[in-house]
Amino acid sequence: MSDTVNLLNSLGFAKTPAETRVVVAMSGGVDSSVVAAQLKSEGYDVVGVTLQLYDHGAALARKGACCAGRDIHDARAVADRMGFPHYVLDYESRFRESVIDDFADQYLAGATPVPCVRCNQSVKFRDLLSTARELGADCLATGHYVRRVEGAHGPQLHRAADPARDQSYFLFATTPEQLAYVRFPLGGVATKAETRAMAAAHGLPVADKADSQDICFVPGGRYADVIEKLRPGAAEPGEIVDLEGRVLGTHPGVIHYTVGQRRGLGVGGGAPLHVVRLEPRARRVVVGPRAALGVSRLAVGEVNWLGDGPFERAPDGGWRVAVRVRSTRPPAPARVLPTGPASAEVVLAEPEEGVAPGQACVFYADGRVLGGGWIARRDAD
Numbered sequence: 001m002s003d004t005v006n007l008l009n010s011l012g013f014a015k016t017p018a019e020t021r022v023v024v025a026m027s028g029g030v031d032s033s034v035v036a037a038q039l040k041s042e043g044y045d046v047v048g049v050t051l052q053l054y055d056h057g058a059a060l061a062r063k064g065a066c067c068a069g070r071d072i073h074d075a076r077a078v079a080d081r082m083g084f085p086h087y088v089l090d091y092e093s094r095f096r097e098s099v100i101d102d103f104a105d106q107y108l109a110g111a112t113p114v115p116c117v118r119c120n121q122s123v124k125f126r127d128l129l130s131t132a133r134e135l136g137a138d139c140l141a142t143g144h145y146v147r148r149v150e151g152a153h154g155p156q157l158h159r160a161a162d163p164a165r166d167q168s169y170f171l172f173a174t175t176p177e178q179l180a181y182v183r184f185p186l187g188g189v190a191t192k193a194e195t196r197a198m199a200a201a202h203g204l205p206v207a208d209k210a211d212s213q214d215i216c217f218v219p220g221g222r223y224a225d226v227i228e229k230l231r232p233g234a235a236e237p238g239e240i241v242d243l244e245g246r247v248l249g250t251h252p253g254v255i256h257y258t259v260g261q262r263r264g265l266g267v268g269g270g271a272p273l274h275v276v277r278l279e280p281r282a283r284r285v286v287v288g289p290r291a292a293l294g295v296s297r298l299a300v301g302e303v304n305w306l307g308d309g310p311f312e313r314a315p316d317g318g319w320r321v322a323v324r325v326r327s328t329r330p331p332a333p334a335r336v337l338p339t340g341p342a343s344a345e346v347v348l349a350e351p352e353e354g355v356a357p358g359q360a361c362v363f364y365a366d367g368r369v370l371g372g373g374w375i376a377r378r379d380a381d
């Protein structure tokens with residue numbers, strides 16, 4: 001370490017940027033390209049890594065998805081322009097095992113999974129993180145919009161400065177050990193426009209590239225097509241029933257439905273009906289009026305706790321937090337009552353709609369992420 005450096009560098013290390021090796025997870029999109037370019041221009045020892053997550057020649061991939069051939073090319077072009085090494089790693093089998101298989105199995109079990117969380121917690125922050133360590137890196141940086149803040153008890157996870165871009169919901173499962181190693185240089189960036197301006201300032205070829213949308217391996221959001229391909233014949237037809245069990249119609253398989261869904265039921269005529277729950281064993285889709293969607297209590301499992309102090313030692317009445325039960329929902333007041341080291345009952349102050357098994361329930365205290373868990377059951381189940 002140089003004698004003249006006694007302050008922490010921008011990534012929080014007590015050495016010069018040149019002495020700090022950082023692996024940047026490069027999707028080929030504008031965000032992670034800017035992270036890599038910015039860190040390189042600050043003098044860091046940058047190594048770019050792009051993961052090939054699925055066979056982009058196969059029907060699963062869509063044009064413009066994060067790991068299509070074009071994106072690998074784009075990431076490499078950024079590395080060439082900025083002058084740092086870039087590697088493409090074949091993570092297809094890991095992605096298949098940790099993310100795609102779970103996605104298909106959960107839909108078949110009547111749940112509504114969030115594959116981006118599974119990808120972050122396994123492929124990126126377990127597998128890629130250990131590869132980064134093997135490459136001798138001091139940290140792993142991504143283009144996620146979320147803030148990492150040094151707190152009195154270690155690094156904390158906070159919502160991004162730009163609420164419209166915030167990705168904290170998808171990162172709730174990041175463990176304290178992982179959080180110690182990862183960096184999110186874009187978390188404090190005010191807007192995406194600012195990121196694009198940085199890309200243009202570095203002369204990056206991806207400055208105007210469109211944002212990625214949907215789930216990367218699901219073309220055009222047609223997830224049922226993907227599941228049919230992965231598990232041919234597994235989606236079996238069944239009945240659509242009302243809350244009293246009266247048969248209103250038939251359906252081609254529970255994988256086509258998600259809790260809260262109103263469109264595409266093909267039944268009704270009267271008041272609008274929503275999917276209230278899915279019963280995969282009986283192959284039934286249960287529908288009811290909107291009023292039946294409200295959920296006040298839910299059980300969560302696989303809890304990841306990022307708050308100060310042990311999770312199980314909650315104050316009387318539980319942890320008072322705000323929870324998001326879907327990525328699209330605003331935080332709502334709730335109490336989290338631990339029922340084990342990694343499980344809890346969540347009691348919402350007001351009923352929430354669209355609470356689906358398989359989704360994440362993320363705990364917040366103001367802008368700080370205190371962790372979260374996977375929704376296992378609701379009072380409606």
Ligand SMILES: Nc1ncnc2c1ncn2[C@@H]1O[C@H](COP(=O)(O)OP(=O)(O)OP(=O)(O)O)[C@@H](O)[C@H]1O
Nearest residue numbers: 025026027029030031032050051066142143144212
């Ligand atoms: N195939 C990949 N290889 C390496 N890193 C990836 C890959 N896909 C995503 N990432 C990393 O995860 C971050 C978040 O992924 P996400 O799919 O949300 O990207 P995004 O918001 O579209 O950002 P970007 O503009 O960088 O693609 C990326 O910024 C990048 O650091």
